[in-house]
């Protein structure tokens with residue numbers, strides 16, 4: 287299913303109010319909820335771990351899309367399965383055995399994603415595509431929300447061709463807004479993560495702003 291899905295990143299939500307923020311974005315049309323896990327080691331920022339993700343779970347009625355920016359990954363796979371992740375994405379740069387990691391994620395009952403940093407070529411995942419349900423193309427260097435979009439539409443196009451008729455999503459993460467969304471959608475992306483572009487101007491007491499922001503991105507991406 288290649289319909290465009292909008293996945294707001296709760297990295298841009300109010301950290302004192304995750305439950306209400308998740309409910310608000312889902313009520314306002316979010317297709318998935320994107321959860322950014324950072325370890326202060328693979329990336330220069332630290333967010334939350336399995337107990338927090340487990341606390342988010344009952345609030346998520348759609349799909350909990352967990353993006354791990356951590357190394358190592360393998361020792362934590364079961365903890366994220368237990369926390370209730372639907373999709374678990376690991377970076378191809380996070381260790382030498384992504385092939386094994388993706389197998390382990392599926393064996394733990396989750397969909398498996400593989401993410402690429404901006405400097406990593408599409409070919410890095412070429413031999414992983416039968417083990418992946420999603421490829422996440424980072425269009426910023428991971429670690430922080432609100433950064434400027436890096437135009438990698440070329441890489442997205444190559445990946446879509448490489449994927450062929452496999453049922454693999456291409457997710458874009460970083461700097462997605464109404465201006466950048468059409469470029470990546472036209473190149474073959476179908477899942478758009480957006481943090482600042484969804485949460486800007488809104489709050490749990492003004493949730494309609496989230497709805498407006500989501501539909502602006504969605505409309506722009508219909509190319």
Ligand code: DX5
Pocket residue numbers: 295297298320322353426427428429430431432433459460461462479480481482483
């Ligand atoms: C970056 C995270 C992204 C980020 C996106 O390290 O993986 O998910 O929150 O935020 P924006 O949309 O503001 O670039």
Ligand code: ZN
Pocket residue numbers: 295320321322353459479
């Ligand atoms: Zn992310």
